[in-house]
Amino acid sequence: MFPTLDPLLHSELRLAVMSLLVSTEEAEFPYIKEQTEATAGNLSVQIDKLSAAGYIEVEKTFKGKKPCTICRITPTGLKAFEEYVEALKSYLNAH
Amino acid sequence: MFPTLDPLLHSELRLAVMSLLVSTEEAEFPYIKEQTEATAGNLSVQIDKLSAAGYIEVEKTFKGKKPCTICRITPTGLKAFEEYVEALKSYLNAH
């Protein structure tokens, strides 16, 4: 009746991050921070969790002399996102 | 870009309860427990929170000699649910 909602995705900030990455395929830390209006600390933690789960991959490079953290969604992450959306529908289908 | 998701509804169990009540308009505690597969303790706590927020109303009656807790969604709760669904769409609209 009510399938389990992937706890990794059922989090406002992590879901926002994944949502961004689904459409952009690649985004830098400051951009994600700006779009989600999250604090850097919170975002850092949530990105770690998504990365640890293999939902996103994180590349640390440089942009000139400045560090630059780039995030991309993985196929695993995309699949999880799609399954999460499907599962959610069971909860919302009154509409 | 990403509207706040009402924290009262962005909870697997509370959302399941609300989802049930949106379609049934009235349900007894044991029925909700069965449908959501929640433990009684957890369900009791979450029902209290929804009730305290005015999202549902809880009526305690008797069914013969046995206590019977009936839950109904309120107009406030229905509105909140609909707004939550709308807000969620911002996060999911890649699909």
Added chain:
DNA sequence: ATAATTTGGTTTATAAAATAAACTTGTTTA
């Protein structure tokens, strides 16, 4: 009759999670 079990929950304690504050490292700018 009374002891054990079940029903229908509530209360309390614990585990996990979200979040922000404080900190670090290097880079500009005054």
Added chain:
DNA sequence: TAAACAAGTTTATTTTATAAACCAAATTAT
């Protein structure tokens, strides 16, 4: 060269979810 800034990370705090323990009344078994 000192102050401010950028880009994060780490740590601490607060909140939340969840289950375990508990309670009262009713039913069932002995």
